[in-house]
Amino acid sequence: MKKCCLLLIILCGMFSCQTDDLNTKDESQNPETPGEGEPDTSASVKGFYLLNEGNMSMNKASLDFMDYETGEYNRNVFSEANPNLVGGLGDVGNDLGIYGSKLYVVVNASNKVEVLQAETGERLKQIDIDNPRYLTFYKGKAYLSTYLGAIGDPSAPNGIVAEIDTTSLEITRRVEVGRQPEELLAYNDKIYVANSGGYSPPDYETTISVIDINNFTETKQIEVAKNLHRLNIDSEGDLYVTSRGDYYEIPSKLFVIDTEKEKVKKSFDIGVSDFTIHKDIAYMYSTEFSYISGDYTITYSMLDTQTETFLDKTFIAENYRKLIEMPYGIAVHPETDDVFITDAKDYVTPGNLYCFTPQGELKWSVETGDIPAHIAFKY
Incomplete structure (x- = not known):
């Protein structure tokens, strides 16, 4: 089955995909019983939303919520909170984030960002934009990377980063970056965007675009490697970015970038599909595929971002790894x-x-x- 899905993953993975019929049932599960391992309800984290991407063209994106106060995991909460919206959440959920009292959900193939009340999941506004990908927040604004052009079109134009005012929920500014921009983050009045060029292999992009937020222009492109994707930052201001390579002879790698010098300072010969940084430790996994071998290699790793060295332990005990068939997202509870x-x-x-x-x-x-x-914690 993995091999059958592979072509879709590679060609459509740039906009996330896969799966079948829409499950409209509202289901609750009780993974935690209050008093038996549940976080203290007086703590600041009250739960988290989980975005299910769903199969492209199947209108199967959905939103779940884990409520720490009740110990219940609730499925399809968007449809439950918005029963009069036809079609549910939409086609291919690609990212989400909470900023203030609002929950932002990027729905890639439906060409929109849903803005919801974080407390209830009710829709506040739908922001229409072509082929959106990922978002980040900074000083009262949301910043959204978007491919532009039709999905999968090798002649698609350069992508953009759009600025969204989090009060008016209007797009206020746009700036052009590289082709098919992926993850982005804001730091020290700059936005860093990983460009992929994934619609036109083997002519991939190789740079991170640097945007000056004040004048909203691209001021530099940092040369890194082919087909960039994930992007994160550590407590010392170093960027960590993943390169997916070309799935043939150029392997996936992880790079560390000095934001003061704006150039690569270190690289690791390791594939990273997704990762998060928590308390100076990068938690990462890899589901690297090779057309040469025709199979996946799945690994789990931890890296100390202060020493920039890998630890000799991982975050899943050996006897549990076989439970996970295809890791697809990662998060660490902040408390x-x-x-x-x-x-x-x-x-x-x-x-x-x-x-x-x-x-x-x-x-x-x-x-x-x-x-x-994708997971977003609710405070």
């Missing part, structure tokens, strides 16, 4: 240090979410929607 891994399985059935303790032991698991991928 308990629990590690969350989503499992897309075969991309055509509902996935799973696994919660591991800081010691790597399985704490609980639940069934999710199709292709669970």
Whole structure:
């Protein structure tokens, strides 16, 4: 099944995909019983939303919510909160984030960003924009990377970063970057954007665009490697960016970029599909595919971002790794240090979410929607 899904993953993976019929049932699961391992309800984190990407062209994106106060995991909360909206959340959920009292959900193939009340999940506004990808927040604004052009079109124009005012929910400014821009972040009055060029292999992009937020212009392109994707920053202001290579002879790698000098300072010969940085540790996994071998290699790693060295341990105990067929998303609870891994399985059935303790032991698991991928904590 993995090999059958592979072509879609590579060609359509630039806009995320996979799975079958829409599950309209509202389901609650109880992974945690109050008083038995549940975080203290007086803590600041009250729960988290999980965005299921869903299969492209199947209108299967969905939103789940884990409520720490009740211990319940609730599926399809967008449809429940917005029963009069025809079609549900839409086609291919690609990213989400909470800023203030609002939840922003990027729905790639539906060409929109849904802005919801974070407390209830009710829609406040739909922002229409072509082929949106990822978002970040900075000083009262949301910044959105978008491919522009038709999905999969090798002649698509350069992408843009759009600025969204988080009060008016209007797009206020736009700036052109590279082709098919992926993850982005804002730091020290600049936005860094990983360009991929994924619609026109082997002519991939190789740079990170640097945007000056004040005048909203691209001031520099940092040369890194082919087909960039994930982007994160550590406590010292160093960027960590992943390169997917070309899936043939150029392997995936991880790069560290000095934001003061704006150039690569270090690289690691390791594939990273997704990662998050928490308390100076990068938690990462790789599901690297090679056309040469025709198979995946799945690994889990931890890197100390202060020493820039890999640790000799990982965040999942060895005996639990076989539970996860296809890791597809990762997050770390900001207070308990629990590690969350989503499992897309075969991309055509509902996935799973696994919660591991800081010691790597399985704490609980639940069934999710199709292709669970992105988590945003609610405070």
